[in-house]
Amino acid sequence: MLTVKKYNVEAVVDPYGILSGQRYEFQLDLDIPEEDELYSENGVYLKVIFMVDGEQSRILSYHFYEITTNQYLDFDMEPEEEEALTAYCREHLPE
Numbered sequence: 081m082l083t084v085k086k087y088n089v090e091a092v093v094d095p096y097g098i099l100s101g102q103r104y105e106f107q108l109d110l111d112i113p114e115e116d117e118l119y120s121e122n123g124v125y126l127k128v129i130f131m132v133d134g135e136q137s138r139i140l141s142y143h144f145y146e147i148t149t150n151q152y153l154d155f156d157m158e159p160e161e162e163e164a165l166t167a168y169c170r171e172h173l174p175e
Contacts, residue, residue, distance in 0.1 A: 082108075082126070082157075082164065082165060083110065083111040083112075084108045084109070084110060085109045085111045086108075086109045087106060087108045089104055089105065089106045089107075089174055090174075092104060101133025101134070101136075102132045103129060104130045104131075104132070104173060104174070105128070105129055105130075106126075106127070106130060106169055106172070107126070108125060108127075108128065109125045110124045110125060110126055118153065122146050122147050122149060123146070123147035123148065124144055124147065124153065125144075125145050126144055127145060128142045128165065129141045129142070130166075130169040130173075139162060139165060139169065142165070
């Protein structure tokens with residue numbers, strides 16, 4: 081399961097007004113156990129694009145990165161991790 085140490089969220093501006101709903105970019109610094117294959121000495125963060133359109137909300141994309149180098153890490157989440165991340169993003173939307 082993903083453990084978030086800290087996060088930042090910003091609204092993504094759609095200058096042309098072509099996207100429905102609102103988009104938010106989350107950057108989540110993660111606490112990864114050493115025995116996990118995703119672990120890095122330099123730390124790992126997750127960048128998430130989250131969409132809210134009326135009553136619907138979901139993750140549009142996510143990517144893992146190493147904190148120090150900003151190197152992309154090619155990992156996918158398990159379905160239960162994605163569900164937990166979706167719930168986390170819903171709970172931490174800006175007002």
